[in-house]
Amino acid sequence: MPRVPLRLRNVRLELFFALMTLFAGTADAAPTVGFVEHFPGTSTGTWSNISTVLSNPGTGGVNGAGDGFLVITSASPTSLGAMSNGAEYAGDWTAAGINKVTLWLNDIGADDPLEIHFGIGDAREGSGNFWQYNTGFIPPLHAWAQFTVDLSSSSAFTQIINTTGGTFAAALANVQRILVRHDLAPYVQNPNAQAGDYGVDEILLSHSTTGVDPPAARALRPVQLAPPSPNPSRGPVAFALESNGAEPIRIEIVDVMGRVLRHTTLAAAAGPRIWTWDGADDSGARVAAGCYRVRAFSASGGTSRAFVRLGS
Numbered sequence: 001m002p003r004v005p006l007r008l009r010n011v012r013l014e015l016f017f018a019l020m021t022l023f024a025g026t027a028d029a030a031p032t033v034g035f036v037e038h039f040p041g042t043s044t045g046t047w048s049n050i051s052t053v054l055s056n057p058g059t060g061g062v063n064g065a066g067d068g069f070l071v072i073t074s075a076s077p078t079s080l081g082a083m084s085n086g087a088e089y090a091g092d093w094t095a096a097g098i099n100k101v102t103l104w105l106n107d108i109g110a111d112d113p114l115e116i117h118f119g120i121g122d123a124r125e126g127s128g129n130f131w132q133y134n135t136g137f138i139p140p141l142h143a144w145a146q147f148t149v150d151l152s153s154s155s156a157f158t159q160i161i162n163t164t165g166g167t168f169a170a171a172l173a174n175v176q177r178i179l180v181r182h183d184l185a186p187y188v189q190n191p192n193a194q195a196g197d198y199g200v201d202e203i204l205l206s207h208s209t210t211g212v213d214p215p216a217a218r219a220l221r222p223v224q225l226a227p228p229s230p231n232p233s234r235g236p237v238a239f240a241l242e243s244n245g246a247e248p249i250r251i252e253i254v255d256v257m258g259r260v261l262r263h264t265t266l267a268a269a270a271g272p273r274i275w276t277w278d279g280a281d282d283s284g285a286r287v288a289a290g291c292y293r294v295r296a297f298s299a300s301g302g303t304s305r306a307f308v309r310l311g312s
Contacts, residue, residue, distance in 0.1 A: 127164060136305070
């Protein structure tokens with residue numbers, strides 16, 4: 001039997017170990033700082049949802065022509081969103097040093113009143129400890145905007161599945177899935193039904209001090225909205241906001257049914273500012289006690305926040 005040259009044997013060994021490393025890395029995938037899900041080609045990754053249609057056009061993503069992205073579509077009102085149980089997201093996020101998620105959103109269809117929320121935790125069938133980010137993201141129409149989820153405080157999240165009595169810290173230490181879905185306050189396990197479609201791209205896991213650069217510098221900067229103050233309140237409520245200064249800002253006070261009770265438009269201006277709501281609707285009547293949301297957005301997208309109105 002002829003002997004295989006040493007150089008060829010070394011090449012074969014290198015190839016063997018490279019393949020072993022690749023397969024081992026796939027099997028042992030775990031959350032890491034700097035991971036980005038790109039949705040290459042027409043892949044929808046490990047994302048799923050039985051009530052919506054998931055697709056990938058293979059182009060039109062954050063990076064333009066030839067860049068794929070995840071499309072989440074519902075032609076009739078249902079739970080509009082998707083989840084990933086992928087190994088790249090499963091594991092102990094705290095031990096991995098992940099305390100921030102950045103993602104890019106696009107309202108790709110009709111001008112739907114979308115408010116997209118991020119969720120994370122252990123949500124196995126029939127049980128779990130799962131939490132949803134209270135801040136809603138309003139994607140711009142036919143454009144990409146960058147949004148950030150801050151994982152550093154449990155007060156920024158609402159527990160929407162609680163069959164194990166777990167804490168937010170426990171959820172981060174045992175992540176089984178993440179989700180992105182449309183939802184309106186008050187937040188519960190089953191969200192309000194909504195028809196619409198939106199795109200998700202470039203999901204980045206990072207740490208606030210690592211200096212990991214977002215992969216899409218050309219994405220739009222949506223209107224930033226601070227938590228309402230005071231909350232809860234019987235009197236006026238102040239909303240601090242900031243935009244890119246290039247576009248007018250629309251502000252809406254919305255009830256739990258999604259009805260706009262009060263609206264106004266602020267002229268385009270750079271820098272932070274404050275808009276104060278006096279507690280009245282567009283007719284001047286005082287609104288009832290209950291849970292409400294404020295939505296602040298421009299053509300570049302925006303933010304929603306929930307707050308509570310107390311009785312007199």
